[in-house]
Amino acid sequence: MKIDSAARYQASHEFARKDGTVFVIGISDHAQEALGDIVFVELPEVGKTFAKGQSFGVVESVKAASDLYMPISGTVTAVNDALGGDPALVNRDCYGLGWIAKVEATKAGEFEGLLDAAAYEKEAGKD
Amino acid sequence: MNLVPEKLLHEMSSPGRIAVSLPACDVPETPVPAGLRRGDLRLPELDELSVVRHFTRLSQKNYSIDTHFYPLGSCTMKYNPKVNELVANLHGWRDTHPLIGDEFSQGALELIYKLQEGLREIGGFAAASLQPAAGAHGELAGVFIMRAYHVARGEARRTKILIPDSAHGTNPATCTMAGMTTIPLPSDAEGGVDLHALQVALDSATGEIAGIMITNPNTLGLFDRNIETIAKMVHDAGGLVYGDGANMNAVTGVFKPGLSGIDVMHFNLHKTFSTPHGGGGPGAGFVGVGQELMDFLPGPIAAKNGNKYALYMPSRSIGSVKSFYGNFGVLVRAYAYMRMLGAEGFRRLAENAVLNANYIKVRLEGHYKVKYPRRCMHEFVAMGDIAPGIHTLDIAKRLIDYGFHPPTIYFPLIVPEAIMIEPTETENKETLDAFVEVMIKIADEAKTTPDLLHHSPTTTPIGRLDEVGAARNPVLCFKG
Numbered sequence: 097m098k099i100d101s102a103a104r105y106q107a108s109h110e111f112a113r114k115d116g117t118v119f120v121i122g123i124s125d126h127a128q129e130a131l132g133d134i135v136f137v138e139l140p141e142v143g144k145t146f147a148k149g150q151s152f153g154v155v156e157s158v159k160a161a162s163d164l165y166m167p168i169s170g171t172v173t174a175v176n177d178a179l180g181g182d183p184a185l186v187n188r189d190c191y192g193l194g195w196i197a198k199v200e201a202t203k204a205g206e207f208e209g210l211l212d213a214a215a216y217e218k219e220a221g222k223d
Numbered sequence: 224m225n226l227v228p229e230k231l232l233h234e235m236s237s238p239g240r241i242a243v244s245l246p247a248c249d250v251p252e253t254p255v256p257a258g259l260r261r262g263d264l265r266l267p268e269l270d271e272l273s274v275v276r277h278f279t280r281l282s283q284k285n286y287s288i289d290t291h292f293y294p295l296g297s298c299t300m301k302y303n304p305k306v307n308e309l310v311a312n313l314h315g316w317r318d319t320h321p322l323i324g325d326e327f328s329q330g331a332l333e334l335i336y337k338l339q340e341g342l343r344e345i346g347g348f349a350a351a352s353l354q355p356a357a358g359a360h361g362e363l364a365g366v367f368i369m370r371a372y373h374v375a376r377g378e379a380r381r382t383k384i385l386i387p388d389s390a391h392g393t394n395p396a397t398c399t400m401a402g403m404t405t406i407p408l409p410s411d412a413e414g415g416v417d418l419h420a421l422q423v424a425l426d427s428a429t430g431e432i433a434g435i436m437i438t439n440p441n442t443l444g445l446f447d448r449n450i451e452t453i454a455k456m457v458h459d460a461g462g463l464v465y466g467d468g469a470n471m472n473a474v475t476g477v478f479k480p481g482l483s484g485i486d487v488m489h490f491n492l493h494k495t496f497s498t499p500h501g502g503g504g505p506g507a508g509f510v511g512v513g514q515e516l517m518d519f520l521p522g523p524i525a526a527k528n529g530n531k532y533a534l535y536m537p538s539r540s541i542g543s544v545k546s547f548y549g550n551f552g553v554l555v556r557a558y559a560y561m562r563m564l565g566a567e568g569f570r571r572l573a574e575n576a577v578l579n580a581n582y583i584k585v586r587l588e589g590h591y592k593v594k595y596p597r598r599c600m601h602e603f604v605a606m607g608d609i610a611p612g613i614h615t616l617d618i619a620k621r622l623i624d625y626g627f628h629p630p631t632i633y634f635p636l637i638v639p640e641a642i643m644i645e646p647t648e649t650e651n652k653e654t655l656d657a658f659v660e661v662m663i664k665i666a667d668e669a670k671t672t673p674d675l676l677h678h679s680p681t682t683t684p685i686g687r688l689d690e691v692g693a694a695r696n697p698v699l700c701f702k703g
Contacts, residue, residue, distance in 0.1 A: 130639055132614075135694035158690045159616075159633035163407075183695070 104210035296643025299494035332532035347479030348511030361489025361508025454484025473601035476570030602645035
């Protein structure tokens with residue numbers, strides 16, 4: 097399992113990573129591996145606001161469709177349109193080219209409350 | 224099995240070939256108006272014998288409960304007794320018409336009434352409707368009933384529904400379709416609803432909780448012993464309890480959901496009550512409710528007045544969810560089954576369904592991991608990651624080579640590499656043993672000759688399909 101040590105995670109396997117004034121949101125390497133070949137990503141609308149824990153999209157693989165839960169409250173400023181043509185980007189590079197959304201946080205303090213790399217590694221090991 | 228891949232009718236088509244010759248036209252011919260004519264349909268042109276052979280060969284490739292064991296978890300693929308078909312094909316049922324009126328439909332109404340009452344008794348409910356045409360349709364009717372109840376009490380704010388992560392997969396979709404929002408609930412270490420998380424969720428949305436949708440036994444095949452506590456907690460928060468009856472086969476004649484605090488519930492007649500399932504449908508749902516919800520049931524509902532039967536609409540009904548009275552032919556089959564089994568038979572059904580599942584579970588435990596090892600109900604969830612590089616999908620495909628329909632895989636989502644096995648009560652010990660022995664053989668092959676699994680199935684007209692390619696680049700039109 098690959099871990100991005102700059103990111104923070106929630107137990108439902110989404111990560112958030114600070115990138116200038118926004119947070120990049122995606123799913124962890126553990127999650128993409130468990131899902132298997134991803135065939136579709138339903139992206140949120142740019143401009144829409146989500147509370148932490150709210151469902152903001154769906155990742156679909158040949159095994160399962162899985163809801164995405166927002167790790168940090170905020171407004172979506174950008175989505176990764178490249179996933180429309182190539183959803184496998186999430187499998188190949190979940191922390192990089194396979195990012196899902198960028199969010200301007202309304203409660204940036206929530207970031208500190210997420211699991212750090214070590215805590216998430218322990219959490220994901222339970223599955 | 225006939226192993227030759229079957230061509231499509233379009234591939235066998237030859238221009239000008241024809242299967243029927245129509246009699247000479249005895250009325251003036253009127254051409255189809257030009258704007259309505261299409262030349263691009265390219266309908267296949269074949270002779271009659273080729274068409275008969277095509278469909279006969281396709282039918283020989285079918286896999287069905289009448290030919291093989293079908294341990295598809297959560298689907299209750301039990302044997303559908305042939306007497307059901309005999310009864311449903313009686314002239315009086317088959318050729319009646321829903322518009323001939325109550326006076327000439329007394330037999331049909333009596334059957335609907337007695338089936339409704341029998342199922343109500345099995346579930347422990349105050350009232351019921353047989354309108355819905357499928358399980359998920361019953362769920363939708365049930366959630367509409369919950370919604371109507373809250374609105375009638377001036378509590379339209381109650382739009383949130385709690386769904387345990389071990390619930391039946393259609394529940395979240397049903398809620399969304401009914402305009403509600405869902406709150407997922409985690410399972411505890413025993414595989415039941417986490418009561419602490421339930422309390423937190425209830426407290427987080429005071430005054431907004433419409434209810435909970437719970438499947439018991441759940442999709443892990445485990446009975447949640449806390450069902451009465453869960454129901455009380457939800458009731459105390461002003462919510463209602465929806466019971467998903469998908470797994471009713473485990474508890475008929477043993478546990479009455481309506482007496483455990485469940486307010487509204489559907490049964491799948493095409494699972495527990497032995498009517499044809501899947502492509503052989505159509506299905507039929509049943510919705511049972513407690514006293515406080517009976518006025519909201521979908522209608523019409525059959526009632527007995529003196530020695531006459533009649534249809535009526537409940538006073539605050541959510542309306543009709545299906546034309547006429549549901550899928551009547553399916554109701555006839557379910558009624559035949561209910562009368563054949565009787566109260567004692569329903570109890571034995573559940574006991575044998577649970578016994579068969581536990582027998583397979585115990586025999587496989589040394590070879591496959593089972594996430595929740597306690598005694599299961601009518602099904603259990605094993606895991607397919609039994610050797611390096613082997614996935615559940617490989618095991619499922621290899622089972623086909625040995626002549627078994629694969630179990631449900633990758634569901635429930637909370638068990639990685641899930642294999643969900645439900646044998647039902649209608650299988651004998653020899654069949655269960657044959658399945659177990661093949662599963663053990665596959666577990667050995669996974670360790671010694673893993674490529675056999677990766678390349679399976681090899682005994683079918685078409686081998687391993689490229690599921691990823693099909694999902695990423697679907698080609699939905701035939702281009703010959």
